[in-house]
Amino acid sequence: MLKCYDVELGSRLLLGTARYPSPAILSEAIKTSRAAVVTVSLRRELGSGRDRREGEAFWTLIREAGVRVLPNTAGCHSAKEAITTAQMAREVFGTHWIKLEVIGEADTLQPDVFELVEAARVLSDEGFAVFPYTTEDLVVADKLVNAGCRVLMPWGAPIGSGRGLNNVFGLRALRAHFPDVPLIVDAGLGVPSHAAHAMELGCDAVLINTAVAQAADPVAMALAFAEAVAAGRRAYLAGPMEPRDMAVPSTPVLGKAFLS
Amino acid sequence: MKILVNGAWREIEHVNLQALLRELGYENRTLATALNASFVPQTARATTTLKEGDRLEIVVPMQGG
Numbered sequence: 280m281l282k283c284y285d286v287e288l289g290s291r292l293l294l295g296t297a298r299y300p301s302p303a304i305l306s307e308a309i310k311t312s313r314a315a316v317v318t319v320s321l322r323r324e325l326g327s328g329r330d331r332r333e334g335e336a337f338w339t340l341i342r343e344a345g346v347r348v349l350p351n352t353a354g355c356h357s358a359k360e361a362i363t364t365a366q367m368a369r370e371v372f373g374t375h376w377i378k379l380e381v382i383g384e385a386d387t388l389q390p391d392v393f394e395l396v397e398a399a400r401v402l403s404d405e406g407f408a409v410f411p412y413t414t415e416d417l418v419v420a421d422k423l424v425n426a427g428c429r430v431l432m433p434w435g436a437p438i439g440s441g442r443g444l445n446n447v448f449g450l451r452a453l454r455a456h457f458p459d460v461p462l463i464v465d466a467g468l469g470v471p472s473h474a475a476h477a478m479e480l481g482c483d484a485v486l487i488n489t490a491v492a493q494a495a496d497p498v499a500m501a502l503a504f505a506e507a508v509a510a511g512r513r514a515y516l517a518g519p520m521e522p523r524d525m526a527v528p529s530t531p532v533l534g535k536a537f538l539s
Numbered sequence: 540m541k542i543l544v545n546g547a548w549r550e551i552e553h554v555n556l557q558a559l560l561r562e563l564g565y566e567n568r569t570l571a572t573a574l575n576a577s578f579v580p581q582t583a584r585a586t587t588t589l590k591e592g593d594r595l596e597i598v599v600p601m602q603g604g
Contacts, residue, residue: 295604305602320603321571323545323596331564334599338569341600351603359576366578367571367598438604466604488604 281483283430283461284376284408286347290315291478292508293349293463294501295488302340304497309344312501316347318378318486321368349410351378356391358398365402377402378432378465380412388438388466392419396426403427412465415449417456424460431460432486435477436467439489443473447480454481471500471507478511479519542593556587560597570599 281288294314299305309317319341324331341348350368355361358381365377381398383391390413399409403426411423415433423431433453436442444450445467454462464477465486474485487504494500541548544563553559556572556579572579573596579587589595 295602297602297604299602318603320601321598322601324599324601334601335569337602338600353603363573363576363578366580367573370578370581371569371571371598371600486604 281461283410283463288315288347288484289313290505290508291484291512292474292505293318293465293484293486294491295486296337296341297488298492299497300492302336305492306340306344307498308491308501309346311498312491312505314346314501314505316349317341317344318349318351318488319372320351320353321364321371347376348372348374349376349378350374351412352380352398354382355380356382356394358394358401361394361398362401365398365407366405369407375406376408376410378410378412386437390414390434392416395419396422399423399428400426410463415446415453417449417452420453420457424457429460430463431457432463432465434466435464435473435485438466440467441469441490442467443469444476444480447476450477450480450482471503474504475507475511475514478508479514481515484508540589540591542589542591542595544595545597551589554589555585556589556595557584559589559595560584563597565597568599570597572597 293316352361352364381394436445461483463484
């Protein structure tokens with residue numbers, strides 16, 4: 280079973296909660312995906328007056344879903360901003376888990392890894408369990424682990440792009456370099472085969488949001504991802520064959536009738 | 540006195556953070572606060588005094604990826 284910061288998780292699929300057509304569909308998608316963890320955020324409530332209830336309604340829905348929450352620091356562009364957001368999230372959500380995002384580039388939403396490492400160090404020292412959203416860079420990953428991170432969340436591709444795994448070699452290297460650190464591929468996965476691919480490489484889990492939320496049928500897609508994650512994990516444990524350039528006949532050559 | 544609340548200038552009556560949250564309709568709500576970009580824990584709201592031009596952020600649980 281996957282263990283993150285000494286907590287055993289019953290599922291290798293983590294689900295984002297944003298961009299669903301309705302709260303009811305989000306709720307159903309969480310159920311169908313059998314995700315053990317969902318990501319959440321902190322935002323200003325839109326509108327004015329005493330009828331603001333959007334945040335309260337959302338929080339009630341998540342609590343009723345009975346899943347563990349992983350608050351994020353989405354949209355933060357500096358270590359300081361991310362640290363303050365994490366501190367607020369710990370109070371609101373009652374968890375010391377934090378998905379640490381520090382964005383460095385607007386078009387790709389690529390993490391600013393320098394600020395990320397700095398924030399990870401401060402938050403780890405403050406007792407947070409940091410899940411850093413990072414690139415597949417080995418040196419950065421090493422610095423994150425040294426800063427106190429016991430989980431890594433490398434990107435597959437830019438957030439919301441649905442491109443799949445942009446750097447398979449990089450993820451393989453990360454897996455080989457950190458055999459004992461849980462790797463959760465976060466961002467950029469578009470279809471279940473991308474998730475299966477990540478799992479076949481030996482990644483420990485995937486985090487999906489847009490690919491489920493923006494599907495024509497998010498609930499059905501949540502199930503498809505759950506099945507893909509399970510299949511990919513089984514395949515990894517079963518030991519996939521090595522690819523090769525030349526064909527090898529699968530049917531025995533020996534004993535073939537001589538007919539020419 | 541005027542302060543920035545979630546990015547908008549507001550004329551406020553109460554200078555105490557806890558009282559201000561009540562004034563703004565946030566009583567008994569699940570929320571977190573930051574004053575001038577620093578976290579103010581719930582336990583410190585009653586002893587936090589606001590001054591002219593302060594930047595207050597009030598955030599609540601929301602959807603996230």
